Amino acid sequence: KQEVTQIPAALSVPEGENLVLNCSFTDSAIYNLQWFRQDPGKGLTSLLLIQSSQREQTSGRLNASLDKSSGRSTLYIAASQPGDSATYLCAVQGGSEKLVFGKGMKLTVNP
Amino acid sequence: SQTIHQWPATLVQPVGSPLSLECTVEGTSNPNLYWYRQAAGRGLQLLFYSVGIGQISSEVPQNLSASRPQDRQFILSSKKLLLSDSGFYLCAWDPRVLSGNTIYFGEGSWLTVV
Numbered sequence: 001k002q003e004v005t006q007i008p009a010a011l012s013v014p015e016g017e018n019l020v021l022n023c024s025f026t027d028s029a030i031y032n033l034q035w036f037r038q039d040p041g042k043g044l045t046s047l048l049l050i051q052s053s054q055r056e057q058t059s060g061r062l063n064a065s066l067d068k069s070s071g072r073s074t075l076y077i078a079a080s081q082p083g084d085s086a087t088y089l090c091a092v093q094g095g096s097e098k099l100v101f102g103k104g105m106k107l108t109v110n111p
Numbered sequence: 112s113q114t115i116h117q118w119p120a121t122l123v124q125p126v127g128s129p130l131s132l133e134c135t136v137e138g139t140s141n142p143n144l145y146w147y148r149q150a151a152g153r154g155l156q157l158l159f160y161s162v163g164i165g166q167i168s169s170e171v172p173q174n175l176s177a178s179r180p181q182d183r184q185f186i187l188s189s190k191k192l193l194l195s196d197s198g199f200y201l202c203a204w205d206p207r208v209l210s211g212n213t214i215y216f217g218e219g220s221w222l223t224v225v
Contacts, residue, residue, distance in 0.1 A: 034213055043117075043201055043216035044155075089155065091214075098145075098170075099214060103154035 002027045002094055006102035015082060015111050021075040023090035023102055028068050030092045035064050035075050038087045038104065047088075048075070080109045113138035117202045117217030124224055130175075130189040132220050134202030137183065142204040144185040145214070146177055149199040161185060162207070197224045 003026045013019060023033070032051045036044040048057045048064040050073070056065040061078040073090060089104040117134045124130060136142055146158045157170045159177035167177050174193050178186045185202060202217040 036216075041199075041219070041221070043218045044203075046213040046215070049213045091155075098157055098160060100157075101155040 002030075002092060002100045004090060004092055004100050004102040006088075006090060006105045008105065009103065010106040010108070012108040012110065013080060015080060015109055017080050017109075019077040019080050019107070021077070021088055021090075021105055021107070023073040023075070025071045025073075025092045025100075027092075027094060028071050030068065030094050033064075033066050033073050033090060033092045034099070035062075035073075036089045036091065038089060040086075044089065080107075082109050082111045085109050113204075113215065115202060115204055115215055115217045117220055119220060120218065121221045122223070124192050124222065126194055126224055127191045130187070130192050130196070130222070132187040132200055132202075132222075134185045134187075134217055135183055136204045139183070139204070139206060141182060141207060143207050144179060145203040145205075146185065146187050147201040147203060149201060149219075150197075155201070159185075159187070192224045194224050197222055 005024045030052055032049055034049045035047045037047050038044045048059055050057050050064055050066040063076040066073045085108050087104040087106045089101055091099040091101040093099050114137045144161045147155050148158055149155050159167055159169055161167050161179045164179055164182055175189050200220045203214050205214040
């Protein structure tokens with residue numbers, strides 16, 4: 001059974017720092033891995049999707065990498081801003097087509 | 112463009128009352144549809160998913176049921192709510208292609224059972 005872990009559960013940093021968010025998964029037989037952002041009381045918004053054949057994806061100040069063999073992904077946020085404060089979730093999709101989510105990491109960027 | 116609508120946004124219901132949450136997707140056809148629940152400290156839990164009309168798979172035994180009466184409509188129901196049914200319910204869809212496509216979420220429905 002696939003399990004996705006995100007550590008730490010919460011992070012508070014000053015504005016301007018470069019951040020690395022970690023995600024690990026137990027079963028490396030995945031089709032893709034996705035990173036989502038969730039604002040309080042809202043639905044999830046997709047940030048980046050990495051297919052299993054890819055090593056990384058970039059969007060603006062965000063860069064996500066995938067090491068499928070070791071079961072790890074990182075989300076890199078450059079020059080963090082208060083507007084980046086949210087909960088970040090990673091999820092993997094395997095052969096069953098269903099996404100398995102981590103519990104998320106709550107990020108607070110202080111001005 | 113595709114959109115997903117989910118309602119109601121907020122609901123307060125007494126224990127033992129029925130529940131109906133609705134979700135519709137526009138701008139696509141034959142999507143996979145999902146119901147997730149997010150409870151504090153427990154992350155996002157998949158409740159039901161559907162690959163077609165009338166085809167529902169349940170992930171966990173529970174007090175809830177789901178139906179897909181039309182291609183782009185997904186309904187979450189309960190005949191008698193429990194306190195433990197409280198949570199944030201999210202509907203989602205994806206275009207049924209395994210790789211290279213993301214999943215899209217609705218804005219969620221807050222359910223408080225009192």
